[in-house]
Amino acid sequence: MPNSDWMKYAGLASQFFITIAVMLFIGWKIDSYFSIKTPFLIWLLPLLSIVAILIKMIKETNKPSK
Secondary structure, three states: OOOHHHHHHHHHHHHHHHHHHHHHHHHHHHHHHOOOOOOHHHHHHHHHHHHHHHHHHHHHHOOOOO
């Protein structure tokens, strides 16, 4: 079904943005809880999640279509 392709990519994009937003929030909360002057985790967690999501996207988009 050709219409399912755009749904797959829309789902991947929404996962991408939601994960980044959640990781930003978690990093912000942890940095404020520990009173860290340099916002270390607010940068680190989203960057790690971007790497993980890109690996997942590459694996899912390289799967052969049924």
